[in-house]
Amino acid sequence: MALTVDDVLRRLRDQAIERVDLGLCDLSGRWHHLTVAAELIQPSSFSEGVSVAALPAAGFDGESLAAGDLQEAAVVLDAASAWRDPFLPTAPLSLFGWMRCRSDGHPGCARSLASRATEALASSGLADTALFQVAPHLLLRGAGERSAGRIPLGGHGQAAALPERSLAFRSELLSLLGTPAPLQAAELLPAADGLMRLGYTAHQLAACCGLSAALVAAERPVEAAGCLPVSQSLRKARLPLFYGEGTRADLSQTARWYIGGLLLHAPALLALTGTGASIDGGWGGAGSAAPLRRAYAPGVGSTVVGLPVARPTPASQRLAFVAIEAAANPYVSWSALLLAGLDGIRRQIDPGGIQALEPSHPPAEAQPDPFPPLTTHPLAALEALATDHAFLLEGDVFSSAWIAVWIERQRRRLPLAPPQGEPFLSV
Incomplete structure (x- = not known):
């Protein structure tokens, strides 16, 4: 259960905790950790923030955190993110936060985007809850080894036979996380926190x-x-908005418009959902099954959006954006997906007819997709983002300045991208 501000302050007091770990996520999706004295954590730390001037200088990078002038910045803490990092025994409590620059008030760091996207959703009147979920497996390898295969972390494939090393690793990992199923469907911010915590x-x-x-x-x-x-799925007053009983694939009109927004803005979204790791082979890496069709279909195949293969219930109806890399920053990319989907609902973007839903039709029967195929080269994605980002400015979630910084940083990173086919974590 998520803690409140009072819960955190009470734990600090009752357990006589002296040191607290603060976690900040930079634009590239890496955590910056800083251990501070517990006495710095006050009720105002969760609203106004802790002044960076009061914190140790080590661990802060103004450019990567997009915080502007660090002397005017504050770290705003999130009580609901509290957890115990098993690899930091000297800090019994860890808190995630985000950077806010006092001069302009605009929170530019990655994690703040998810908070502002949630606020934009609530103020839109279109829905009040957006649920996100990923279902990752683990790949393990030792020095000089090839991957030993996937390790399921829960749900689908949980009963699969595993090598002893893989089984022991999974058991220890889930024990450290304190849960048999680490990534349940949750709202944007806690869902992204959960993925970052799992990866770390x-x-x-x-x-x-x-x-x-x-x-x-x-x-x-x-x-x-x-x-x-x-x-992804949307709800309003606890009612699921993506289910339409008796319709094709049981998709509501709201869900189809949401898909339309994802497909319309897919070229620009790739600049935020990819890492630029495949400058030579295009998005997804050479030889990969990277999605190319701006369409939607059951399962996870060659389309940008996938739908459940089995017939869903109202509560389980969802859609999956497939063109996203595991190393992408979830705070940035998921916020962008939500805004693209909401833009599709506002503008009632038609994602295409039945042919787009059933790519298995023979070519002679299938009609053209309503959107042209994706150009998957990272540079093309950055160019698309430069011209198509008005939907990201809704609700003041992103800013034109933030997007310009992102594009420039990604352009600089491309020549230094990791080798293709290397998804292994570095957190």
């Missing part, structure tokens, strides 16, 4: 064992291991 813990545990670990999708081949589809 898997990486740290693997390093202790002399291994490398990667989070990958269960459905895709190992050579496309960098992909990790994210499922």
